[in-house]
Amino acid sequence: MTKIKLSSENQDLSRFEVETLLKIKTKKRGKYLYFNKLNKKSVISKLENSALVKKIYFEDGSHWKNSSSPYKGRFPKDKPAFHPTVLKPKMARLMCNLSNSKSILDPFCGSASILIEGAFLGKEVSGIDYDSRMIERAKINLNHYKIKPKLLKKYNALNISELFKKNSIHSIVCDPPYGQSSTTSNSNIRQLFKQFIENSYPLLKKGGRMVIIIPSKLSMNKLIFPKYKKLGQFNWYVHGGLTRRFVILEK
Numbered sequence: 001m002t003k004i005k006l007s008s009e010n011q012d013l014s015r016f017e018v019e020t021l022l023k024i025k026t027k028k029r030g031k032y033l034y035f036n037k038l039n040k041k042s043v044i045s046k047l048e049n050s051a052l053v054k055k056i057y058f059e060d061g062s063h064w065k066n067s068s069s070p071y072k073g074r075f076p077k078d079k080p081a082f083h084p085t086v087l088k089p090k091m092a093r094l095m096c097n098l099s100n101s102k103s104i105l106d107p108f109c110g111s112a113s114i115l116i117e118g119a120f121l122g123k124e125v126s127g128i129d130y131d132s133r134m135i136e137r138a139k140i141n142l143n144h145y146k147i148k149p150k151l152l153k154k155y156n157a158l159n160i161s162e163l164f165k166k167n168s169i170h171s172i173v174c175d176p177p178y179g180q181s182s183t184t185s186n187s188n189i190r191q192l193f194k195q196f197i198e199n200s201y202p203l204l205k206k207g208g209r210m211v212i213i214i215p216s217k218l219s220m221n222k223l224i225f226p227k228y229k230k231l232g233q234f235n236w237y238v239h240g241g242l243t244r245r246f247v248i249l250e251k
């Protein structure tokens, strides 16, 4: 059996990422995941861009270690247009991987960290943000890495049904405002999340995913439009005042 050591940062998210990238179910024992019937080359090629896998042990006794430093030059301090709400590249890559899609839309794109990591993974990327100063930052950062988004536009995410057709979006990956240093056009953050999640449902293709960070302080009670399949919900402690909750939904 092939064996993978789960990330000590978050074992459940690490497992979800592996299963999404390999498109199989695995068995978990202790800190390890086990699976069989996949050849070595294909396992490495599917997991080499994982955000959380560090080591894979194969049945023949060999192992593969992720020793590259994939985010070199893309840490927040390296980007020409900085904003404090920026997501670290590892988190952005993780979210893109969880989308299970080659094309992603971030409707709260801010300074574009999700779009940048998505593009480095070879995905087609589109972003909107209702703040024109954020769109300027996103443009500067995307230009810096020579990334050409499919779409980058100042727009209110609550109105995306005016911008996209039904069943047209492959996946949505986003980190909406949580009422700390990021701002919102809607004073009621809960209402913003609820409305956005519901409005997006018809726009996603069947099987399309939404990977969204929902502040852990926000109760999940009746927040998710019931037609979605809820694939997973994982908490990631960041620091005293902030735990990020990653939620993965599917149409």
Ligand SMILES: C[S@@+](CC[C@H](N)C(=O)[O-])C[C@H]1O[C@@H](n2cnc3c(N)ncnc32)[C@H](O)[C@@H]1O
Pocket (backbone or CB within 6 Å): 083, 085, 086, 087, 107, 108, 109, 110, 111, 112, 113, 114, 128, 129, 130, 131, 134, 155, 156, 157, 158, 175, 176, 177, 178, 182, 183, 184, 185, 186
């Ligand atoms: C947490 S930040 C996103 C940060 C981004 N992930 C990054 O790494 O740069 C949230 C963003 O949502 C934007 N925003 C807030 N309300 C919005 C709305 N109704 N429509 C579109 N964007 C909105 C804010 O301008 C802000 O840039």
